[in-house]
Amino acid sequence: MSELTFEQMLEESIKTIHAGEVVEGTVIDVKPDVIILNIGYKADGLLTKAEYTNDASVDLTEAVKVGDTMEVKVLKVNDGEGQVTLTYKRLAADRGNKRIEEAFNNKEVLKAPVAQVLDGGLSVIVDEVRIFIPASLVSDTYEKDLSKYAGQEIEFVVTEYNPKRRRYIGDRRQLVAAQKAELQKELFARIKEGDIVEGTVKNVTDFGAFIDLGGADGLLHISEMSWGRVEHPKKVFKVGDTLNVLIKEINGNKIALSLKFDDANPWKNAATKYAVGTVVTGKVARMTDFGAFVELEPGVDALLHVSQISKEHVEKPSAVLNIGDEITAKIVDFNEEDRKISLSIKALLAPEPEEKAEADADVVSVDIDAVIASEEE
Numbered sequence: 362m363s364e365l366t367f368e369q370m371l372e373e374s375i376k377t378i379h380a381g382e383v384v385e386g387t388v389i390d391v392k393p394d395v396i397i398l399n400i401g402y403k404a405d406g407l408l409t410k411a412e413y414t415n416d417a418s419v420d421l422t423e424a425v426k427v428g429d430t431m432e433v434k435v436l437k438v439n440d441g442e443g444q445v446t447l448t449y450k451r452l453a454a455d456r457g458n459k460r461i462e463e464a465f466n467n468k469e470v471l472k473a474p475v476a477q478v479l480d481g482g483l484s485v486i487v488d489e490v491r492i493f494i495p496a497s498l499v500s501d502t503y504e505k506d507l508s509k510y511a512g513q514e515i516e517f518v519v520t521e522y523n524p525k526r527r528r529y530i531g532d533r534r535q536l537v538a539a540q541k542a543e544l545q546k547e548l549f550a551r552i553k554e555g556d557i558v559e560g561t562v563k564n565v566t567d568f569g570a571f572i573d574l575g576g577a578d579g580l581l582h583i584s585e586m587s588w589g590r591v592e593h594p595k596k597v598f599k600v601g602d603t604l605n606v607l608i609k610e611i612n613g614n615k616i617a618l619s620l621k622f623d624d625a626n627p628w629k630n631a632a633t634k635y636a637v638g639t640v641v642t643g644k645v646a647r648m649t650d651f652g653a654f655v656e657l658e659p660g661v662d663a664l665l666h667v668s669q670i671s672k673e674h675v676e677k678p679s680a681v682l683n684i685g686d687e688i689t690a691k692i693v694d695f696n697e698e699d700r701k702i703s704l705s706i707k708a709l710l711a712p713e714p715e716e717k718a719e720a721d722a723d724v725v726s727v728d729i730d731a732v733i734a735s736e737e738e
Contacts (some may be wrong), residue, residue: 412448457488465522548576579616589659628662663702
């Protein structure tokens with residue numbers, strides 16, 4: 362038998378490869394757009410960036426380094442220039458398909474960063490498989506702007522798996538809803554009416570603010586925001602504010618909140634502070650045809666009736682008063698039960714000489730009548 366030549370032995374020592382075959386290679390050079398691997402073949406393999414990943418932001422020089430080993434799939438043994446072209450992402454996608462199929466069948470929760478924010482939803486990549494999450498399945502509430510999810514790692518389940526059409530649909534909404542339901546259950550188990558809890562302002566409307574209590578939202582109505590008058594909730598709160606609130610009422614899954622804490626109730630000592638005969642100063646808060654309401658302090662308003670504004674006839678309060686005017690008046694009536702206080706400016710005015718004479722005459726006549734009556738007895 363004749364001996365093999367060196368060239369023949371070298372040829373036999375080099376393995377043969379075929380398109381579609383999975384081979385292992387060692388990185389011998391890395392460039393921004395291509396990775397060169399020694400795959401044990403007579404020619405090195407070329408792995409372009411486009412065949413390495415679907416993520417255009419990946420820098421190959423940071424992703425791999427010389428000496429790394431990796432499994433790749435042969436695309437072409439001879440690309441026309443005697444080179445072997447390889448793919449990594451398609452091999453990863455093949456394996457990813459199996460991974461996604463298992464997750465789909467087992468209803469497994471997957472986690473991945475958002476690769477792209479689209480008009481109709483979000484796109485995530487799991488093992489080189491692109492999964493689409495429609496906007497309607499991103500959260501349990503409608504979100505018009507999904508840009509906040511860019512680059513954010515999110516959890517989801519695969520609800521549609523169709524490799525033939527390359528259609529993979531993810532659902533995050535059901536996870537968000539399930540998590541909220543659990544948090545809500547925990548919240549209602551630990552809170553009761555009268556508790557003071559911390560919350561975060563989630564939304565502000567014309568009639569109040571919705572406060573996230575960590576499991577459920579509570580409504581802080583405009584009438585419960587202060588003992589005083591609140592012109593508009595948006596002038597008091599903004600989304601993201603943190604505050605301590607009182608749980609006023611729990612009705613099913615509805616929670617009514619309040620910031621009118623009892624220790625700050627201005628009516629607590631009102632009977633002493635605003636006793637009849639006391640002279641007070643306040644600001645005109647609002648007016649009607651029959652009188653002006655004067656704020657003595659936040660949460661305590663008093664009525665200055667039109668007949669008590671002046672000794673002269675006043676048609677309407679607005680004829681002599683303006684909103685914001687500071688006035689001084691005497692308290693002529695106090696009703697603690699109904700929380701009503703009546704004021705009079707006229708009571709502070711000195712009587713005219715004629716009025717004083719009439720008053721004195723009344724007193725004299727009463728005294729005379731009393732004397733006559735006693736003498737007749």
